[in-house]
Amino acid sequence: MRAWTAPHVPTLQTAGGRLRIHDTALDDLVEVEPDNNEARVYVCGITPYDATHLGHANTYVAYDLMYRTLLDCGHRVLYTQNVTDVDDPLLERAAQTGVNWEDLAEDQVVLFREDMTALRVLPPQHYVGAVEAIPSVIDLIESLKLTGAVYQVEDDDYPDWYFEVRRAPGFGRLSKLSDSEALALFAERGGDPERAGKRDPLDCLVWRMERPGEPAWDSRLGRGRPGWHIECTAIALQHLGADFDVQGGGSDLVFPHHEMCAAEGALATRQPFAKAYVHSGMVGLHGEKMSKSRGNLVLVSRLRASGADPMAIRLGLLAHHYRTDWEWTADSLREAQHRLQQWRDAVARPSAPSAGALIDELRAALRADLDAPAALAAMDAWAAQSGDDPDAGAAVTEAIDALLGVRL
Ligand code: ZN
Numbered sequence: 001m002r003a004w005t006a007p008h009v010p011t012l013q014t015a016g017g018r019l020r021i022h023d024t025a026l027d028d029l030v031e032v033e034p035d036n037n038e039a040r041v042y043v044c045g046i047t048p049y050d051a052t053h054l055g056h057a058n059t060y061v062a063y064d065l066m067y068r069t070l071l072d073c074g075h076r077v078l079y080t081q082n083v084t085d086v087d088d089p090l091l092e093r094a095a096q097t098g099v100n101w102e103d104l105a106e107d108q109v110v111l112f113r114e115d116m117t118a119l120r121v122l123p124p125q126h127y128v129g130a131v132e133a134i135p136s137v138i139d140l141i142e143s144l145k146l147t148g149a150v151y152q153v154e155d156d157d158y159p160d161w162y163f164e165v166r167r168a169p170g171f172g173r174l175s176k177l178s179d180s181e182a183l184a185l186f187a188e189r190g191g192d193p194e195r196a197g198k199r200d201p202l203d204c205l206v207w208r209m210e211r212p213g214e215p216a217w218d219s220r221l222g223r224g225r226p227g228w229h230i231e232c233t234a235i236a237l238q239h240l241g242a243d244f245d246v247q248g249g250g251s252d253l254v255f256p257h258h259e260m261c262a263a264e265g266a267l268a269t270r271q272p273f274a275k276a277y278v279h280s281g282m283v284g285l286h287g288e289k290m291s292k293s294r295g296n297l298v299l300v301s302r303l304r305a306s307g308a309d310p311m312a313i314r315l316g317l318l319a320h321h322y323r324t325d326w327e328w329t330a331d332s333l334r335e336a337q338h339r340l341q342q343w344r345d346a347v348a349r350p351s352a353p354s355a356g357a358l359i360d361e362l363r364a365a366l367r368a369d370l371d372a373p374a375a376l377a378a379m380d381a382w383a384a385q386s387g388d389d390p391d392a393g394a395a396v397t398e399a400i401d402a403l404l405g406v407r408l
Pocket of ligand 1: 043044045082232257
């Protein structure tokens with residue numbers, strides 16, 4: 001699948017150093033130490049039916065900040081993102097609205113690309129749809145079958161294929177949930193603990209046999225379509241290999257999605273799936289998580305259409321640490337627009353304080369678990385000071401673009 005056009009990233013004089021980031025599995029900061037200086041990153045992409053609300057934008061801007069920090073550390077970055085372009089929520093939405101599911105997915109991906117471009121988010125090198133990944137999904141299921149961990153339920157109509165999650169070394173270490181918590185979340189987030197014939201209620205679907213009216217593909221497993229988790233596992237392993245540096249996504253993906261991916265990947269390759277699991281917080285509106293089902297979406301495309309500067313939207317997101325849950329309010333955009341104007345005025349001054357100390361502060365903040373609020377505060381302080389360096393405005397403009405992705 002085609003990604004979107006990359007924005008230009010100014011190259012700053014490199015300072016080296018390492019990014020320390022919060023790993024959910026360890027619940028601690030870990031240093032990203034890429035093999036051969038190439039950081040391999042996988043971030044779970046959208047299911048294209050309600051793109052792009054501010055919750056999505058918050059997630060992809062957070063990983064964009066990570067991408068930019070890794071580049072600034074002097075690493076190369078190999079970034080893969082998927083699009084879940086065939087799955088139950090997409091098919092349900094298409095059926096409800098009477099739209100062809102492929103057209104719905106295509107339209108939403110177009111919108112997502114436009115929003116990411118406007119927000120100056122760096123595109124992944126591999127942008128991969130579930131549909132185009134079906135051959136790798138089938139290969140991965142076949143290799144898991146050889147370990148005995150993939151089985152068919154006994155069902156005359158739909159003998160679907162499942163993955164026996166507890167076969168995997170370390171299953172449960174990422175989310176650290178009790179059995180009852182895991183079961184409740186599994187049921188809430190697309191799982192089917194009640195399905196008869198499974199070896200364990202948490203076993204996850206890897207290949208769903210064809211149902212009337214649903215899309216399906218021929219395979220050695222029978223005609224059907226991929227389950228959700230196996231799609232990301234297959235795409236990540238194909239494009240990044242095992243034991244890659246960062247598996248990322250929103251915190252609502254810790255369980256079951258990332259736990260299942262880690263289990264499938266670890267059993268298939270006999271290596272850890274990823275070195276670190278990174279999760280961004282949820283954006284709420286009026287006390288609730290933003291989601292289509294609650295009807296409280298703030299769409300980036302609508303904000304843009306109403307005249308909001310995409311750089312102000314980006315600054316509004318960066319005003320919150322990526323790991324916190326926070327609320328979008330009418331003031332969020334107003335405050336961000338005000339800050340953007342102050343910064344633009346500050347870099348346009350004929351002279352200003354030298355850029356060096358500010359760039360050091362920005363780098364220190366970002367390398368410490370992507371502390372964007374600290375970086376914004378450093379820039380606010382610089383903008384409020386006067387100085388006599390005539391080149392500072394241009395140097396700061398480049399640094400803010402390179403490190404924060406905000407073009408002044
Ligand atoms: Zn995923």
